[in-house]
Amino acid sequence: MLLDVIEAPVPQAPAGARGRVGPILRVGIPTTGGKILRAARDAGYSVLFSTNAFMVRNKDGEVVSVRRPDPVQFAGLDAALDSAGFVAMARYRGFPWSVSQYLDLVESWPWTWYASWDQCVEPEIASSKIDVYFRLAETCRLLSEVRSQARDRGLPDPMPVIQGWEVDHYRWSLEHLPLASWPKLLGVGSMCRRRVHGPSGILTIVEALDRELTPGVGLHLFGVKGDALRFLSDHPRIASVDSMAWDFAARRQFPVGRTADKRIDVMHDWVRRNASQLELPKTPYDLPLFDESSEEASQELQEWLELVVDNQTDAVSAWHHCMRTWVGG
Template structure:
């Protein structure tokens, strides 16, 4: 088995970038954000649907996959500007090799504390279930790729437990919050992959989103588990090179960097496998001992359970509501 290199595309507009992807015959990945239309008709920028005609330009690619743009949605818009129904309709508009479930990333700039990480894990679990339900309506369940999230290796295990029934030999799972993660350390990329390798059933494979090329030699011992990685890192290197050279970052300039990047990734795959020592998983956070903080923690846990079960929507967790919920718990603990 070998790890497949998937090329992230910024858009599907006809031109040098997609022509290079066709010439390289690499599987490509497009984000839902890259297919979005925007309007300022009402005086502000708002999402206005999909650029479905651009999907016709994917003809000639080796294959095309679809990502929900979870990180971009959180970082730029504070959440998904489209509904899950909108997203699944996009997934049904083209024969994607696979399309990723919507997910709620937990990078440090998005989830700033442990409680917010746990909140977003629950939202990810619920979004996976809702995407599967909607996929059944469109008859595209076979191409749905569940996505798991986490900050610590054990966080991903929580997502897997919730989605266990859908995991069978041959299943592909997307692993999120990878692109900004260190390679080393107890919460590093390799620690996450190693943990998943130990707990997943045989035959279940992984797609690691946004993995750095420098990590590839460390991933080689896990080729039996990792099916593919994707990246759009060539776009970053093109921007830096254009700035140094004092030239425009044209699509042609970016396409040249894409070809170099793909060649470099394949060279990394042919390199000597590297191994890191095993790390002991981080200890779980202690339960708060102060009564009010304990009530807040319990309130969040109860709301998460309701989000995962579908009794509350993904985003129905606001600070005032958590505090009101916690106040009821706190009064009960004090005997009314």
């Protein structure tokens, strides 16, 4: 287990967010400029952008360049950058942009943090337990790749991201992350499509990670639902959470005639309600300890997973080899 914690400066929150208690609530912003972004900046919100929004495509849908942040519109923002792993897997069946293009975007603005690439494992994406483990291994390998290319450019390291669906998946990820020491902030994926309670619920995952990690490591939870916030408000591990739920709510409220002004009203209302949840004392809950192991990967599978993590092959090649060996074809 890693013992050290990388010391890094803690960014200052914008004026509108200073003085708050509890985790930082990062508001997902679906546009790279315009009225919505201006409203979020003027309100002093901490925000999160998806990489997908900045990618410029040709008529065939291929990513050809990166749209750089407008320094006037971004001025004063506490802005973080998500690698858009779920969108990449769900919509494109893989990242449609290169690591180099991603780092062009990272290099174009002083983000508070930017996330490493990850491969999500939601049930609608990962079709089997073997698929889950290869995605976990590929997430570890991608951290090495993104970090290496970032260092070649003189950029700060990305925020590592762990993935999983069951507790043991996250434990496996922690054990195999290619880290010399723990970072100050660790991203936790696959939060938005799970329940709050239960053996694979958000609370169970957070408590399991809390037991495994050393002091000083904070968690950023990607896509946490509003009903979970009252249980996480003063948890010492939770540094920040993010959500785009407000824009989905706006779509439901205004299926037609959904103007930017209407979306902004929904955003402000959503932030008021959810920020207040994070500032209240944590709601008590009873949490059984789910220490039962999920089905272990076979020794042969573990060997292939280790090859992926060590960057001796990639997850797609290893997965196809295992399928040919075990299933035939």
